[in-house]
Amino acid sequence: MAHAHTHLPPPRAEQLDSEAAKTVSKRGAPAPAPRRARTWRLLTPWLFLLAPLVLLVTFTYAPIANMVAYSFTDWDGVSPELHYTGAENYTEIFTREDLFQVFWVSGYYLVASVIQIVAALYFATILSFSIRFRNFFKGVLFFPSLVNGVAIGFVFLYFFQDGGTFDTVLGLFGYHTDHAWLGTPASANTSLAGVSIWRYLGMNFVLFLGAIQSIPGELYEAAELDGAGRWHQFRYIILPGIKPVLTLTVILSVSGSLSAFEIPYIMTGGATGTETFVIQTVKLAFQFNKTGLASAAAVVLLLIILLVTWVQRRLVPDDRVDLV
Amino acid sequence: MTRRAVARALVYLSLIAATLVVLLPLGVVVLTSLKTENETANGSGALTLPRDPLNFHNYVTAFQDGGMLTAFGNTAFILVVSVGGTVLIGSMTAYAIDRFTFRFRKLVIALFLIAALVPGVTTQVATFQIVHSLGMFDTRWAPIALYMGTDIVSIYIFLQFVRSIPISLDEAARLDGANAFTIYRKIIFPLLKPAIATVVIVKGIAVYNDFYIPFLYMPSQDLGVISTSLFRFKGPYAAHWETISAGAVLVILPTLIVFLALQKYIYNGFMRGATR
Numbered sequence: 001m002a003h004a005h006t007h008l009p010p011p012r013a014e015q016l017d018s019e020a021a022k023t024v025s026k027r028g029a030p031a032p033a034p035r036r037a038r039t040w041r042l043l044t045p046w047l048f049l050l051a052p053l054v055l056l057v058t059f060t061y062a063p064i065a066n067m068v069a070y071s072f073t074d075w076d077g078v079s080p081e082l083h084y085t086g087a088e089n090y091t092e093i094f095t096r097e098d099l100f101q102v103f104w105v106s107g108y109y110l111v112a113s114v115i116q117i118v119a120a121l122y123f124a125t126i127l128s129f130s131i132r133f134r135n136f137f138k139g140v141l142f143f144p145s146l147v148n149g150v151a152i153g154f155v156f157l158y159f160f161q162d163g164g165t166f167d168t169v170l171g172l173f174g175y176h177t178d179h180a181w182l183g184t185p186a187s188a189n190t191s192l193a194g195v196s197i198w199r200y201l202g203m204n205f206v207l208f209l210g211a212i213q214s215i216p217g218e219l220y221e222a223a224e225l226d227g228a229g230r231w232h233q234f235r236y237i238i239l240p241g242i243k244p245v246l247t248l249t250v251i252l253s254v255s256g257s258l259s260a261f262e263i264p265y266i267m268t269g270g271a272t273g274t275e276t277f278v279i280q281t282v283k284l285a286f287q288f289n290k291t292g293l294a295s296a297a298a299v300v301l302l303l304i305i306l307l308v309t310w311v312q313r314r315l316v317p318d319d320r321v322d323l324v
Numbered sequence: 325m326t327r328r329a330v331a332r333a334l335v336y337l338s339l340i341a342a343t344l345v346v347l348l349p350l351g352v353v354v355l356t357s358l359k360t361e362n363e364t365a366n367g368s369g370a371l372t373l374p375r376d377p378l379n380f381h382n383y384v385t386a387f388q389d390g391g392m393l394t395a396f397g398n399t400a401f402i403l404v405v406s407v408g409g410t411v412l413i414g415s416m417t418a419y420a421i422d423r424f425t426f427r428f429r430k431l432v433i434a435l436f437l438i439a440a441l442v443p444g445v446t447t448q449v450a451t452f453q454i455v456h457s458l459g460m461f462d463t464r465w466a467p468i469a470l471y472m473g474t475d476i477v478s479i480y481i482f483l484q485f486v487r488s489i490p491i492s493l494d495e496a497a498r499l500d501g502a503n504a505f506t507i508y509r510k511i512i513f514p515l516l517k518p519a520i521a522t523v524v525i526v527k528g529i530a531v532y533n534d535f536y537i538p539f540l541y542m543p544s545q546d547l548g549v550i551s552t553s554l555f556r557f558k559g560p561y562a563a564h565w566e567t568i569s570a571g572a573v574l575v576i577l578p579t580l581i582v583f584l585a586l587q588k589y590i591y592n593g594f595m596r597g598a599t600r
Contacts (some may be wrong), residue, residue, distance in 0.1 A: 042426065044424065044504045045420040045424035045426045045429075046420075046426070048416045048417070048419060048420035048424075048504075048508070049416070049417060049420045049421075049432060051413055051416070052413045052414075052416065052417040052479070053432070053435075055413065055469070055472060055473030055474075056435060056436065056439060056473060056474075058454060058458075058473065059451060059454070059469065059470055059473040059474050060439045060442060060447070060473070060474055061435070061439070062450075062454055063447040063448075063449075063450035063451040063453075063454060064442065064447055064450070066450040066453060066454070067447055067449060067450035070449070070450060077453070122338075123338075123339075123342065126335050126338075126339070131335070131336075131339070132336075137339050137342075137343065139583070139587065140342070140343050140346050140347065141342060141346065142591070143346065143580070143583060144346060146529055146533075146579050146583055146590070147533070147576055147579055148532070148533045148535075148550065148551060148554070148575045148576065148579065149533060149535050149551065150535055150550075150551045150552075150554045150555045150572075150575070151554060151571075151572040151575045151576050154353075154554070154557070154558075154568050154569070154571070154572045155349050155350060155353050155572055156349060158349075158352065158353060158356065158370070158565055158568075158569065159349045159352070161565075163369070163370070164370050165348065165349055165352045165370045165371070167370075168369045168370040168371050169348070169371070171369075172371075198345070198346070198349075203594065206591060206594055206595065207594070207595060210591070210595035255443055259443055259445045259446065261445060261536060262535055262536065266535070266555060278445050278446075281449060282448075282540070285448075285449045285452070286452075286540070291449060291453075294449045295449050295450060298446045298447065298448075298449050298450075301446045302442065302443075302446040302447070305441075305443055305446070306441060306442075309441055
């Protein structure tokens with residue numbers, strides 16, 4: 001930090017005048033209390049933090065605390081009555097097969113995010129070299145991540161519809177089918193996971209591209225002089241250079257796969273075995289009034305995500321996470 | 325040399341394939357939105373061109389019967405208030421944390437850091453009860469409060485910027501008799517312009533596109549934002565793909581215009597917002 005007293009301009013005459021005027025007026029006031037000035041100074045940061053902290057506690061910490069408390073009860077979310085039920089809700093989540101199966105659905109989204117990251121990495125790499133129409137391709141790949149989720153849901157409902165875009169395109173290649181893409185669990189989940197790749201690939205791609213472009217260009221030139229091909233440049237320059245962004249993307253993808261909601265909810269509403277963890281929790285809480293059970297489910301999801309983040313931070317220590 | 329040429333051709337081929345995959349579903353929806361009810365129903369296929377490419381009838385239906393006008397109004401109101409609030413809250417927090425030493429400073433920082441790890445979707449079950457008890461349920465204040473109160477990323481962006489503003493500026497102002505609020509308002513805030521631009525873009529797009537929070541907290545028809553109003557098309561227009569398509573295009577169009585106009589800032593904004 002630059003405590004650059006030496007850079008201060010010398011106080012100008014009128015400033016000195018106003019300073020003097022202040023002292024005079026202060027002297028005129030009854031006994032300036034130094035203690036009040038000190039309290040005021042101690043209070044200042046808290047005045048700035050008042051609104052942010054109130055919001056943080058009200059909308060993040062209070063809900064977490066309440067949620068943990070609800071998770072040990074049978075509360076329905078409305079009645080004034082609730083009973084302590086111990087760990088019953090948690091046992092229910094892990095033993096009732098219909099509740100537990102949402103974890104298998106997450107598997108589709110996890111696989112999708114692997115494909116998504118690899119594809120994003122590929123496109124970011126090739127578009128970081130000189131390519132014709134580079135900006136056009138960059139814009140096209142990125143644009144879906146800005147588009148409203150409900151609109152995407154509808155676009156792809158039409159895409160996978162009977163006789164919709166997908167069937168028509170397959171027909172052009174001579175492949176005629178009356179397969180209902182959203183009709184069976186495996187096919188529906190694969191389709192939905194595909195939509196989520198379409199939607200989120202661009203964001204990963206742009207992050208990778210930014211990281212690759214911040215690698216100094218001389219490194220490539222030096223590597224080229226040493227006779228390194230594109231693959232070696234990727235392996236030994238690009239990959240290590242974007243490691244922090246790559247790790248962050250991996251955590252975000254894992255927690256994103258576990259908490260997938262919008263695309264499946266909008267497109268199928270969780271029907272035909274496409275219910276995800278969050279859809280199930282929302283239904284439990286707001287349709288079936290099982291606040292207690294829903295809270296337990298949410299606590300489980302929160303713990304899994306925190307665990308993933310923690311494991312990931314242990315495996316790849318990232319020295320840039322210091323906020324102070 | 326030929327191997328290199330083949331590799332180059334494959335690279336372009338993959339890019340063209342990706343472009344098709346991205347643009348085809350969107351393009352078909354634009355085509356469908358211009359067709360008449362008969363054209364979509366007669367099974368002529370998704371890729372046929374509309375008979376009258378200037379048939380905007382479906383857009384009128386979507387706009388009037390689908391309540392898209394109210395929706396754009398509600399979205400605009402929520403967007404302006406919550407993005408403005410986020411900028412104020414984020415910059416104030418960053419200023420307090422970076423420029424003051426006070427008791428429990430470490431604790432405050434830890435509170436914000438840990439909150440960043442908690443995904444909002446997981447806690448809504450209990451947040452709902454709090455929003456309800458504050459009387460904000462089914463009002464526009466519920467999403468506004470939630471968008472403002474739970475955005476740690478923007479605090480982080482502001483913090484990085486505040487840190488890069490030399491303290492000597494604060495000290496000079498203090499010698500001129502400025503108090504902490506004047507310093508924040510007259511020195512720190514104006515210098516935060518690039519960070520404000522980033523937060524406005526990232527937050528603005530997130531709010532415009534959000535579905536989950538308005539869906540949970542504003543069930544009333546007249547409180548629909550663009551996401552929830554478009555979602556309601558699913559019921560009455562279930563088989564009317566031409567109307568649904570028009571609605572989707574109406575929602576996507578503003579995004580496309582903003583993207584084309586502010587491309588550079590948007591790329592920078594997201595890179596800064598996500599690499600925190």
